[in-house]
Amino acid sequence: MFKSILVLAACLLCAAAGAAPIAGLKSGLFEPPRVAPVIGLQGSDGSAFDLAKYRGKVVVLEFGYTHCTEVCPVSLYALAQARKLLGADAANLQVVFITVDTERDSVARLHDYLAQFDPGFVGVTGSAGQVDAVLKAYGIVAAKRMMGGSKTDYMMSHSSYLYFVDTRGMLRAMMPFGRPAAEIAHDVQLLLRN
Structure with missing residues (x-):
């Protein structure tokens, strides 16, 4: 009985340590x-995107669009x-x-757009229903705003946060929009070390 309690206590401590704030x-x-x-x-490389592929790295997610x-x-x-x-x-x-x-954001368009910033960035897209499910899961709000007479003349109003996923x-x-690169790098380094 005592051994079972020790094992349970050890498991709870390990779980708590993994969820400790940084x-x-x-x-x-x-x-x-x-x-x-x-x-x-x-993914913008043409393959199915799997977040688990990046375990061991910090992943920063940004939600947006190429016409922004x-x-x-x-x-x-x-x-x-x-990154620099x-x-x-x-x-x-x-x-x-x-x-x-x-x-408007095809796999090819995402690839070309992101390469202007960093060739290592990955773009992700899918059907409207698939993307809506991901937006909902992350609490992102996005809405089309028509700007002119053409059906392709619109902007997307959307939440603008960076989401940090740790190595596990x-x-x-x-992080809200507008924070400097030094703060992003700082948080990435903390997540890599914890």
Whole structure:
């Protein structure tokens, strides 16, 4: 009986240690951390996207679209700069850009767009229903706003946060738009070391 209690106590301590908050993060924490929702979409390399493929790396998710003129390019530029600041640790960061515009953001368009910022960035898309399910799982709100007479003349209003997934696939933090590259790099380094 005593042995069973010790085993149970050890398991609870290990579980608690794995979910411990990380002091010093510049971004908002998910408390408690949770398994990052599955992203069952297609990657800009043409293959099925699987978040588990990146275990052992920190993954930063950004939700946006390639026709975005203000927010998305600023965030992607900051992410590219953060990778440069990381030096050798950059190999342990994967940036994933999930489109909110399934009508215009094809696999090829995502690939070409992201290569302008960093050739290692991965874009992800799918059918409208598939992408909507992922947006819902991450709490992202996105809506089409018509701008002119053409059915392709529109903008997408959308939530703008970076989501940080740790090396074990746990959703750990989110950072609002506009934070500098140094803060992104700082949080990536903390997640790599914890």
